[in-house]
Amino acid sequence: MIKDENKKHQYYQALLNKDSKYDGIFFAGIRTTGVFCHATCPAKKPRYENCTFYETAEEALLAGYRPCKRCNPLFYPQELSPLVKQMVSLVEKNPEKKWRDSDFAELGIHSATARRQFKQKYGMTFVQYARARRMGIAMKTIRTGEKIINAQIDVGYDSSSGFHDAFSKIMGRTPKKSNEFKILYADWVDTKLGPMMSIADEKYLYLLEFVDRRGLEREVERLRNRLNASIIPGKTNISNCIKEELNQYFDNKLLKFETPVMLLGSDFQKKVWGELVKINMGETKSYKDMAISIGNAKSVRAVGNANGANQLALIIPCHRVIQSDGSLGGYGGGIERKKWLLNHENQNRNF
Template sequence: MISEKEQKRYYKALLAKDSTYDGIFFVGIKTTGIFCHATCPARKPKYENCTFYETAEEALLSGFRPCKRCKPLSFPREIPPLVQKMIELVEENPEKRWKDQDFADLGIHSMTARRQFKKVYGMTFVQYARSRRMGIALKSIKEGEKTIDTQLDMGYDSPSGFYDAFSKIMGSNPKKSKEIKSLSADWIDTILGPMMSIADDDYLYLLEFVDRRGLEREIERLRNRMNASIVPGKTRINEQIKEELALYFDKQLDEFKTPYLCIGSDFQKSVWQALTAIERGKTSSYKELANAIGNPNGMRAVGNANGANQLAIIIPCHRVIQTDGSLGGYGGGIERKKWLLKHEKEYSD
């Protein structure tokens, strides 16, 4: 996380157009929706209109698009014409999900696009397109109800037009049926970065950090399994988990009481249930977890179920470590796992 002190230092560098900071931070401009380098020649924004990021992917996931003047994604080299063309194509149709045939239609191989993007940006083209697509959707969630008031400015003629486009970005349309559920997605700012909750009036179905790898697939699985339509909004459940998370991070919450529903196989549910039995401030190994559910040889399967958990923090998969004491993996990032374990240890002492 970028501290307030660092943000102010970055802002001074932005005002001074200090080239030594190019590639060190990216700044999202709330009033224009773009993100820039420190040396961007454009008129400088007010401090309160700036959001600072350490990576371009974070800026993209927050809904900002790259500035056409300073071309922040080109640092430290110029963008090849082919790569620039592909960026323009993403902007023309950000909800598009790219397939091998799309690259073939451009006269290039998908692996060529992957290598060129990786060389210039440190991320593949598919990652870039996904981050841009998810960024637009996540920005809509963050704005919540305000989205409806501003949709005409985005080029949509009606609420249904906006929701159709939002649904395409968030995942494939649910099967046409009278049984379609409506789920509300809300944005939650936390000390560890933004999270997203998806709920209806009865249960919480998903709680994740917005930069979690594979989030888009998680959302799509949820949509398909529940035959649901997901739109920006709030329910009493979204509000309840937001309040409880604030108390959790302030070390003032005894236990989460937000009602939730786990969507998965019986085996996955048994693993998730076992996770909730790990006391706050304690850890368990994959081996111990496998023994706890009566499947001592199922450590790999337990690990996979752990990774498929869609309710971060509430179902504490971050409390599972390797048998040798090393932290192992975590969908929200190893630094967050380390922070959560330290936080909970202090919480319990």
């Protein structure tokens, strides 16, 4: 999401003028209609305060906007092949669907060809696009949803429950009723590095991730299955607490997170995460150092895997682990975010 006010006003003026030089440069999400457009959209122009601007279509999709049917922003700038048009149309007909190779085969489409053509056009794979559209539905529900009193929840997600069927398909249907059944609440958090999602109950925070993380759906599914839980839109004291702490963190007013968390993982993973929280802001450790600190110098790769399994971004600071040669290594939230976070923490370690 673009936050620079000058750039936002520039893009809004381009939208008003239908300036073709800006087609493909930005996408405008229109809050009143729930669609996103490119600069030359012929539809009636929205008010400035109802616009959110994005640099990529994937960002707009993840924010919950659907492609405008008037300007077809996904069909710009060059003409699409019939195959890519067909794939986009299929997603719009069934946006909550999780696509597999077998689905392509049933349609007589070679999956490798589909992936290549889609990647060339949009800079993201078809699976990424379908995921962004799918997750966007869930994220929009999370952004606008109200907390639902437990007594009102029908554990079968029937029509009387009030939940959208698409949301339950994306975030996972409720498990079979049992005494262990648990309700968790998902909330949206805007940050300087992009939106994040928190999942919490009234006691603990279970997940905090950037919404564009590739493995987010799998993380949500593992969490839901592990706790025999249903995840619905809503806020709790814990989700409000982490939102406030994140604001403080990005405003250089927080050195350590205090929100109560629940760590769900193997003993080894918890051991690694325990060492991660000991790394102070502004400091880094190598994967090898981490392996040594847990008493097993040969477990470098396992340490890396434990980092990747972390479901509490920033709180369990896996971004503070780098390669022995000083290079950044991987990060689930993306290398650019990791670089930004390390610079941010290094500059503000002694505020």
